[in-house]
Amino acid sequence: MSDYVTLREPYAARRQQSDADFLGMYVFLATEAMLFGALMCLTFMYRAEHPQASALAARQMQLWIGAANTGILLTSSLFVALGVQAAREGGRRMTAGMLGAAMALGVLFLALKGAEYGLDYKDGLMPVVGHPSPVREGPAGLFIDLYFIATALHALHMAIGLAVLGTTAALVLRGAKQLPQQAVVVEMSGLYWHFVDVVWVFLFPLFYLARG
Amino acid sequence: MSRQTLTLVGVWAALMALLAITVGATFGPFGAWKPAINLAVAFCKAGLIFWVFMHLREQRGVARVIALAFLLWLSILMGLTLADVLSR
Amino acid sequence: MNAPPLQTREERVSYLGAGHSLRSWLLTTDHKRIAILYLVAITIFFAIAAVGAALIRLQLMSPAGEILSHEGYNRAFTLHGVVMVWFFLIPSIPNTFGNFLIPLMIGAKDLAFPRLNLASWYIFVIGGIVTLYALIAGGVDTGWTFYTPLSTMFANGHVLAVITGITIAGFSSILTGLNFIVTVHKLRAPGMTWGRLPLFVWSHYATSVILVLATPVLAMTLVLLGAERALHLGVFDPTIGGDPLLFQHLFWFYSHPAVYIMILPAMGVVSELVTAGARKRVFGYWFVACASLAIAGVGFLVWGHHMFVSGQSPYAGAIFSFLSLAVAVPSAVKVYNWTATLYKGEVVLDPPLLYGMAFVGLFTIGGLSGLMLALLAIDEHVHDTYFVVAHFHYIMVGGAVSGFLGAAHFWWPKITGRMYPLVWGRISAGLIFLGFNLTFFPQYLLGYLGMPRRYPTYPPQFQALNVLSSAGASVLFVAYVLPLAYFTWSLRNGRAAGPNPWDASGLEWTTPSPPPKHNFDETPVVDRPAYDYPLTRAAPDE
Numbered sequence: 069m070s071d072y073v074t075l076r077e078p079y080a081a082r083r084q085q086s087d088a089d090f091l092g093m094y095v096f097l098a099t100e101a102m103l104f105g106a107l108m109c110l111t112f113m114y115r116a117e118h119p120q121a122s123a124l125a126a127r128q129m130q131l132w133i134g135a136a137n138t139g140i141l142l143t144s145s146l147f148v149a150l151g152v153q154a155a156r157e158g159g160r161r162m163t164a165g166m167l168g169a170a171m172a173l174g175v176l177f178l179a180l181k182g183a184e185y186g187l188d189y190k191d192g193l194m195p196v197v198g199h200p201s202p203v204r205e206g207p208a209g210l211f212i213d214l215y216f217i218a219t220a221l222h223a224l225h226m227a228i229g230l231a232v233l234g235t236t237a238a239l240v241l242r243g244a245k246q247l248p249q250q251a252v253v254v255e256m257s258g259l260y261w262h263f264v265d266v267v268w269v270f271l272f273p274l275f276y277l278a279r280g
Numbered sequence: 281m282s283r284q285t286l287t288l289v290g291v292w293a294a295l296m297a298l299l300a301i302t303v304g305a306t307f308g309p310f311g312a313w314k315p316a317i318n319l320a321v322a323f324c325k326a327g328l329i330f331w332v333f334m335h336l337r338e339q340r341g342v343a344r345v346i347a348l349a350f351l352l353w354l355s356i357l358m359g360l361t362l363a364d365v366l367s368r
Numbered sequence: 369m370n371a372p373p374l375q376t377r378e379e380r381v382s383y384l385g386a387g388h389s390l391r392s393w394l395l396t397t398d399h400k401r402i403a404i405l406y407l408v409a410i411t412i413f414f415a416i417a418a419v420g421a422a423l424i425r426l427q428l429m430s431p432a433g434e435i436l437s438h439e440g441y442n443r444a445f446t447l448h449g450v451v452m453v454w455f456f457l458i459p460s461i462p463n464t465f466g467n468f469l470i471p472l473m474i475g476a477k478d479l480a481f482p483r484l485n486l487a488s489w490y491i492f493v494i495g496g497i498v499t500l501y502a503l504i505a506g507g508v509d510t511g512w513t514f515y516t517p518l519s520t521m522f523a524n525g526h527v528l529a530v531i532t533g534i535t536i537a538g539f540s541s542i543l544t545g546l547n548f549i550v551t552v553h554k555l556r557a558p559g560m561t562w563g564r565l566p567l568f569v570w571s572h573y574a575t576s577v578i579l580v581l582a583t584p585v586l587a588m589t590l591v592l593l594g595a596e597r598a599l600h601l602g603v604f605d606p607t608i609g610g611d612p613l614l615f616q617h618l619f620w621f622y623s624h625p626a627v628y629i630m631i632l633p634a635m636g637v638v639s640e641l642v643t644a645g646a647r648k649r650v651f652g653y654w655f656v657a658c659a660s661l662a663i664a665g666v667g668f669l670v671w672g673h674h675m676f677v678s679g680q681s682p683y684a685g686a687i688f689s690f691l692s693l694a695v696a697v698p699s700a701v702k703v704y705n706w707t708a709t710l711y712k713g714e715v716v717l718d719p720p721l722l723y724g725m726a727f728v729g730l731f732t733i734g735g736l737s738g739l740m741l742a743l744l745a746i747d748e749h750v751h752d753t754y755f756v757v758a759h760f761h762y763i764m765v766g767g768a769v770s771g772f773l774g775a776a777h778f779w780w781p782k783i784t785g786r787m788y789p790l791v792w793g794r795i796s797a798g799l800i801f802l803g804f805n806l807t808f809f810p811q812y813l814l815g816y817l818g819m820p821r822r823y824p825t826y827p828p829q830f831q832a833l834n835v836l837s838s839a840g841a842s843v844l845f846v847a848y849v850l851p852l853a854y855f856t857w858s859l860r861n862g863r864a865a866g867p868n869p870w871d872a873s874g875l876e877w878t879t880p881s882p883p884p885k886h887n888f889d890e891t892p893v894v895d896r897p898a899y900d901y902p903l904t905r906a907a908p909d910e
Contacts, residue, residue, distance in 0.1 A: 077397070078477030078555060080891070088480045088554040090339070094347040095546045095580055101350035103584035106621075109358045110592070110603075110614055113365050115315075118609055135303050139296060142325075146292040149333040153284055195601050207609030213601040217592070255335070262334045269325045273318035277306050280314070342553060353581045356668055361617045364672065364684035 086252045093256050097263045100225075104267050107221070111214050111274055114207070121207035123280035128193055128203050129215065133184045134276040137177050138268060144173035145265045148233070148258045155254035158247045160240055163254060167237040170261065174230050181223055188216075215275045222267055229264045232257045291332045298325050376864050378785050382882035397482035398885060403468035404783070405489050406459060411852075413455035413496060418845065420448030425807075425838040431828045441824035442509035443525065449512030450503070454534050455496050457768055458626065461633035462579075463492070463544055465775045466572045468783060470548060472876035472883060473566050475557025475892040480550040484543050492540035499533030502526035511822060513623070516604040516615040520596040527597055531590040538583045538590075541629075545579030548572055557875070559894035566874055566898050567650065570657040571636025574664035578625045578632075582668070586622035589615065613679055620671035628667040630764060631731075632660060634771025635702055638724045641774050642706045644872035645721025646713025649899040652705045659698035659705075666695040676747045685744055692742035696735060703732055718870070719793030723774030726801050730766025734759055737812065752822075755815025761808045773800070773851060780855060781865030785882040788858040792850065799847035806840025873900045 079085040115122045151166030188194055192201030193212050204212060236257040239245045245253050302321040305314060330336045336344055379385055383400045386392070393401055423444040427435045436444060467485065471478050479485050502508065508525040510518055519527055552565070552573050593615070595601045604610045643650050650656060672680055672688030706728055715721070737759040740746050750756060773796075781787050810833040815821075819830050826834065868877040879888055 077482055078471070078479075084554055087343075088550050090343060091346060091550045091553055092481060092546060094343060095549055098346065098350045099542050099546070099580055099584045102353065102581055103588050105350065105354040106357065106585040106588040106618055107592075109354065109361065110588075110618065112358065113361060113611070113614055114609075116362070116365055117611060121609065131303075131306075135299065138299055142292065142295045142299065145295075145329060145333055146288060149288045149291075150285065152335075153288065196599050205608070210602055210605075210609050213595075213603060217595055217601065217603075221591075259334055262329050266326045266329050269329070270322050273302060273315075273322050277302065277314070277318045279306065346549075350581065353668065357585070357617075357621050360669065360672065360684070360687070361614070361621075363687055364613070364617065364675075364680050365611075367681040367683040368679075 089252055089256060090259075093259050097259065100263060100267070104218075104221070104270075107214070107218055108270060108274055111211075111218065114211060114214065115274075115278055118207035118211070119280070122211045122278050125203065125208040125211035125215070126275060126278035126280070128191060128201075128212070129276050129279075130184045130187055131276050131279070133180055133187075134272055137180050137184075138272045140173050140177050140180070141265050141268050144170040144177070145262050147173065148261045152251070152254050152258045155240070155247050155251040160243070160247055163247060164237045164241040167233050167240075167254075167257075171230055171233050171237070174226055174233070174261075178223060178226060178230075181219065211275075211278075218271055218275065222264070222271060225264045225267070229261045232260055287332065291328050295325055295328060376785060378864060378880055379882060381884060382785065382880065383885045384785075384882050386885045395486070397478070397486050399467050399471055399479050399482065399485060400783070400883065400885075402485050402489055403464050403466075406463040406467060406492070409489075409493055409496065410456050410460050410464065413451050416500070417448050417451035417456055418848070420444050420451065421841065422845070424448060425841040427824055428826070428834045429838045431826050431831050431834075433825045436824060438824050439509060439524075442511070442822070443503075443507035445822055446508050446511050447503045450499065450508075450530060450534065452764075453512055453626070453630075454537050455492075455499065457630040457764060458541060459492065459544075460630075460768070460772050461637060461775060462548070462572060462575055462629075463489075465568075465637065465772075465779060466544075466548065466575075466633060469779065469876055470551060470569060470572060471555070472879065472887055473569055473874060474552065474555060474560050475875050475888065475894065476551065476555035477886050477888070479547045480555055481547050485547055488540040488543040488547070491543070492537055495533045495535075495537030495540065497533075498536060499530055502529030502533060505529075513619065514590075514593060515619075516593065516596070516612045517606065520593060520604055528594055531594055535587050535590045538587050541579045541583050545576035545583075548576040549580065552576075557892050557894055560875075560892075561894075563654075564894055564896075564898050565657075566636075567639035567653070567656050567660070568633075568636035571632045571639070571660045574660040575629050575632040575636075577661075578629050578664050578667065582622045582625040582629075585618060586626075589618040589622065592618075613675070616675050616678055617671070620674045621668070624671040624674065625664070625667045627760070627763070628663055630768050631771075632663060634727065634768045634775075635660065635663075635699075637771040637775040637778075638706060638727045639702075640872075640874070641720045641724030641778055642709050642728075643899045643901070644778070644870050645718065645724060646710045646715050647871070647901050648709055648713035649897075649901055650705065651708035651711075652701075653898065655701055656705050659701045662698040663695065666691065666698070670695050670742075673742055673747070676744055677751045682744075689742055689744045693739065696739055696742070699731075699735055703728055703735075717794070718777075718790055719797055720774050720778035720870070722794060722797035723770050723777060726797060727767055727770040727774065730762050730770060730801075730804065734762025734766055737762065750815050752820055753815035754811040754819050754821055757821050758808050758811035758815060761811070765808070766804055770800070773797075776851065776855070778870070779876075780858070781869045782876055782881045782883070784859060784862075785865055785880075786858045786862030787865045787869060788854050788862055792854045796847055796850040796854075799843065799850065803840050803843030803847045807837050807844055808840070810834070810837045810840075871903065873898070873903055 075085060147166045147170035151163050154162035154166055189198050192199050193204065195213055195216060236254055240247060298321050302318050305317045310317060336347055383398055396402060423436060427433045427441055505526055508527050508530045510523045552569060592603045596603050602608045602610050604612045604615045606612060639650060639656060670688055670692040672684055673692045676685050741756060741759055777793050814830055814833050819826050865881045867880050875892055
């Protein structure tokens, strides 16, 4: 029986290679954490400098869409975790199925986000376009700007995450990646998705729940 | 359901409960405590996701340190910047 | 004596001989070739940034300054700063010598992610092209620090293009750091414990931690700057409640650790140069190794010393001042340990050691002025004067560039298989030392006397010192061209170097010069400590 795991240059052992892959992914996620973390710190500073304006701005946001999206994303993480478990057990279809379910929820998240942006536009919250509402004056407008930057950047990462999950699911389903020998590919994709979820877990209270 | 699946679903249930708590707390009479509660809940959720979903509980020390080191660095950024912002 | 052949037998079987097409270079995943790709790129960027420096020094030869307009002067020093910092200093040692040597030093065949390594070079080049386009199309006048609200609301010029180029190049940094960290954790040869790693590797590990944790914050800062400038999202706009100081906090949270990205690799080089030059084990190995980590760690705690007069609270200023004094301690530990390593060593004054000693002296002077600047009371007066300019040039040019050139003079024979004429190496080291001090020491005096930085004109009483500085700069330019000349000459005419021309300790010296594509014929097994002097194995014939 041939070993489906190809050892890449310069590795000498499978364990060494998969350890390196994990470490590499954690280091990469650390960089993403610093990226979003910097934005979150900035937002936190503004909440500290302008508490009332931030609360006012937060009250304009669509709390229930945000909460629903949080629930959706947490559930998608469950499916990804189940997918990784299936990958470790060698179940090709189960893995692809779980990843597919997670992706469906991810698409739902983005759809709701789009609808939410539509509502924000109607309320005059969007920068640059639309008729600005009086809420956008001063520090409240600043808080709203940060909300858009943060959620847009997060949505971009979600889109990347969807592409990653989709590619992984396709590779697994086609047999290009053998399970469970190459489950590490599913694990890596899973780590990325979970991380994007963690970012949202912090963005949600930072913005939506600042309403005071 | 296998034991692992049960664990995963259990974690999911805990995450949803925490979500309910954090949204509920926003409407409750907690006043100045709300940001602290929300932050604490966020850390709990993130912790569960890291520990169980991201398999950090299976990893060795080095990987755990690398996975969580960013927390220290973000605290440095926050802490020292706050030292300026709050004392101006 | 017969002239050396155009391509020696060693070169033919080495990584240099493994494919001659452009494709084999541009699609390589060999860390050694990628190192050379980086070397070419950063040399070009150094030359471009040097043009900026030349314009500055020409302008400052006379008090009324007739070479450039005021706006032109702003763009010249911005070009100089931006290109030097992000496109020369940050990648210089890690992406050339780090890339080339780390796998060799730890006994590995390549870095952990070779394709990511190549990707990071392409990302770097793309970032460079975008930035260069912007700078040549007219440039930017904000200084390399892009302070708001000047950069967001009032600056003319291609701010968006330049910060886009820098952000792109930043991703290259991040990927390099990621690669190095995983490589050092996972690819050490059997027996190569952490305690046997060359200090060069420790320094690069510490540098990589900074690269990975600090650079994303810069990326976010520049994104916010761009959003404000392009979309008028007033993140730092004081008229709507924004806080320009928060820009500075975020910017310096990256940019102060960035200076440690620029100096730590050079310190790692110096550890190698001094031990090889004195043929002696380093004094206090663990102190030096941990000092690298301490510099990286504490370096994240001091950024507010760039903001003492910005409006930052005096309370925060005092904290940052104290921490800035603390960060000098591990650097000092290194200087003491290198000096102690030289003591009673079998010192041979070959060019690598000369550059290493230049580093120690010039870095110490720069570091002492850094201690002065760390003190709130002094910085109050010399902030934004030439005192600061002199300080960081002593560290960056006297230190980091000396380290870079020292590395070049030490590992050139390993990289190319050819030796350069040592006499010329010594001459260039001396000329650089002389030219450097002539350029930058007067700037300490100028700053202390009150001459501000980033000004295109100055009061006439400062002219003498400025002329001295500009004269020194012209010596420096000649001195930098010299190594370019004899290194190029050596590629065809230098004698074959052999595996270990310096008789130095380290795994990289156990493999042929230039190394074969896979570095080692057999994976080395390490059972001796680092800096294993006196070497117990027979010296190779030269």
